[in-house]
Amino acid sequence: MSTNVNHAPLEYQTEHNQMSILGFWIFLAAEVVLFSTLFATYAVLFGRTADAPTPSELFELDIVLVMTFLLLTSSFTCGIAIHQMRHGSNKGLITWMIITLALGLGFLGFEVYEFIHYSHEGATLPSSAYWSSFYVLAGTHGLHVTLGIGWAILLLIQLFKKGITKVTSRKVFIISLYWHFLDVIWIFIFTSVYLIGMVV
C-alpha cells in the first residue's frame, strides 16, 4: 500500500501519517454535520426574537467585514506556512504560523467585543430562541478557533524544539486542514447569518 511514498511530501511518508490524515478528513466530515445541524437550527429559529432586538437592528457590516478579512487572510498565511514547510524552512513555517495565530486572535477579539456589545443592547443567550441559536452557532465556531489557537501554540513549541520532522509536519499539516475548515464555516456564517440578518 505504501509504495512510492518517497516522492510524497514529508507528512505523507509513513503509513501511520497517511492514516492520521485520512482520519482527520473523516473527522472534518463529522464536523460538517455538526455545523450543518447548527445552521439548520438557526434557520428554523430565524425571526423568533420575542421581545429582544432583531438582528437587523444590531448587526453592523464594518465590524463583520473586518473579522472576515482577518480570518480569510489567516487562512492565506496558513497556506504560506505549509508552503514554507514543504520547502523545509522551519523559520519560515514558524513565522507564518505566528502571523496566522495573530490574525486568529484579532478575529476572536472582535468576536468577543461584538458579543459584549450585543448583550449590552439587550440580546443575550436567554433573550429569545433566535439569539440562543445565534450565540451557539457563532460561539461554537469561536470556540473552535480558540481551541485551534491553543493547539497551534503547542505545535509551535514542538517546531522550536524538534524542527520539521515526519511527526511535526504531519501535525502541522493536520492543523492547517482544521484552520481552512474553520475559514469555510465562517464564510457560511458571514453570508447566511450576517448578510441575510442585516437585510431581512
Next chain:
Amino acid sequence: MNLDEFFVTGEPLIYAGMVSIVLVTSAMIFLLTYFKKWGWLWREWLTTVDHKKIGVMYILSALAMLFRGGVDALMMRVQLAFPDLNFLNAQHYNEIFTTHGTIMIIFMAMPFLIGLMNIIVPLQIGARDFAFPFVNALSFWSFFFGALLFNISFVIGGSPDAGWTSYTPLAGAAMNPGPGQNFYLLGLQLSGIGTLATGINLMVTILKMRAPGMKLFKMPIFSWSTLVTSFIIIFAFPILTVALALMTIDRIFGSQFFTLTGEGLPMMWANLFWMWGHPEVYIVILPAFGIFSEVIATFAKKRIFGYHAMVWSMILIAGLSFLVWVHHFFTMGAGAFVNSVFSVSTMLIAVPTGVKIFNWLGTLYKSKIQFTTPMMWALAFIPSFVIGGVTGVMLGMAAADYQFHNSYFLIAHFHYVLIAGTVFACFAGLEYWYPKMFGHKLNEKLGKLSFWLFVIGFHVTFLPQYFLGLDGMPRRLFDTAPEWFTLNFISTVGAFGMGAGFALFVFNIYYSYRTSQRETTGDSWDGRTLEWATPTPIPHYNFATLPTIRDIDAFVEMKKRNETTYDESKLKPIHMPNNSGQPFIMMALLFMASFALVFEWITLSVIFLVGVLIMMVIRSFDEDDGHHVEVEEIKETERSLRGL
C-alpha cells in the same frame, strides 16, 4: 445542598440497590486486594490498547448493562401484570422506563456490537490492531464513564424520567427541574464522543489496513456491515451531540431552543432527536445482519448467497436511514404532504431489507445445516424479524399510524426488531466467536436450553403486546385496566422466561469455563474467514505473516492451498503500540467534569475540564512510538502455539 438531596431517599427498592452496590464494590475491592491483583488490573486492562482486550471489556460492560436494563424491564412487567398494583408508583415507573430504554440502546446494544467489532474486524481483515489504538482505548473509557454517569443517577440525584426520547418541553428545565435529566444529557454526551471516535477509527482501519489482495468487495460481510455502520455513526452522531448540547444549554444556561417561552420550538427537539435516532436504529441492526451472515454461511457450509446484493442493500439502507425520521411523529401535524413523503421513504427501506432476508434464505436453501447454538439464534431471527419488519411497514403508513402511534403495537414492533435482530445477534456472535476469544466453546446443551427459554419467552412477552396495542393500551402507562389483564399477565410470564434464559446464558459462561474442552486448532467451527486462521489464543500481534487474499471466503481458500498466517521465510519485526494510562485518566477527569455539571457546579466542572486539557497537552508532547516484536519472539510464540 443537603446530603438527602444528593442521595435518593425514601424508596425501599432504591435502598436495596444502594446496599447491593456497596456490597459488590467492597467485595471487588477486597478480592483485588486479597489476591494482590491491583497491579494486574492496571497493567493488563485499564491501560491496554489491544483491540481484543478492549473488546472483551466492552462486552463485559454490555452484559452488565443488559442485566441492569433487564431488571428495569422485569420491574415494569411486574407492575403491569395486575391492574391497580402498587409495586411502583407513577414517578418511579417513569424513571424506570426512561433508564431501561436509554441503557438498552446506548449502553447495551451499541457497546455489545462495538465490542464484537473490536475483536473481530481487525482479525477478519488481517490487521494487527486498529488504525488508532490509543483512540480506541479513549473510546472505550468514554463509553464506560458515560454509562457510569448515567447509571449512578438512580442512587445519587435521581434518575431522568422523560423517556429515552426526552421530548421537550417535558424534559426542559421548567417542567423537569433537578439533576435527573442532566444525567441523561451528559451521560449520553460523554459516551457519544467515544462512539464517534470509534466510527472514525473503524473506517480508517477498514479502508487502510486490509490484508494484501483483500479488495473492498472481497471483505467478509461482517466487516462490510461495520464499514457501513461507521459511515452512519459519522454522519448521525454529530446531530445527537448538537441536540444534547442545545438541551443542556437550555437547562443550565437558560437559552430558549426548546422552551415554551422566548419563542422556542419544542418540536425542534423531536426532529433533531430522530434525525439521529432513526439512523441509530440502523447502527444497531446492520452489524447484527453482518453477524447473522457470517453465522449462516459457516453453518450452512456455503458461501453467502448474493454477496454483492448483500453489500449494496446495506449501503442503500444506510442512505435511506437518513430520510425517514419524520415517521416517528406523523401525529405531530406536519401536514399530509410531508407525512406522505416520509411514509413512502419508510416503506422503501423494507425493500433492501427484504433482499437481505431472501439472501439468507438462499444461503440456507439446499444446504446441510449444522444446528449449533449460534445457528439456532440465526434461524430464529429470520421469521421473528420479519414480523417486526412487517409491522414496521404498517406503522409507516401515516394514516394508520394515527391509530398505532404510542400504543403497545409500537412497543411490540421495536422489540421484535431490536431483540430478534440485535439481541439475538449479540448472543449468536458471542457464542460463535467465543472459542476464538477465550479458547473454549460455550456448552451447547446449556446454550440450547437458554436459547429456547429466551426465544419462547420473547414471543410470549411481545406477541400479546401487538394485540394490547390494537386494543388501545397506550405505552408508558404505569397502571393498567382490567380489560387488558389477560394479555398483560401473559406478557409478564414471558418476560420472566427471557430473564431465566439470560441467567442461564451467563451461568453457561461460568460452567463452560470450568468444564469445556480447550481449543487446540484455532479453527473451531471449520470457519471460512480470516479470523479463524489465527491460532488460539491469538498472539497479541494477531498475524505473524499474511498470505495474499484471493477470495471472499479467504480461509477456505487458504485451507485448500495449505497456507497459514505463519510463513517463517517472510517474518519481519512487528511494530506494536505501547500501553498507556492516559485514556483512562483523561476520561475519568471528563467524567468528574460532567458529574459536576449535572449538579450545575460550574466552577468545579471548569476545574476538571482544565484537567482534561492538561491531559491533552501531555498527550501532544508524548513521543511514545511503540515497540517492535522481534523475529525471535514471533518464532517462539508461533511455534509453541502451533505445536511445531
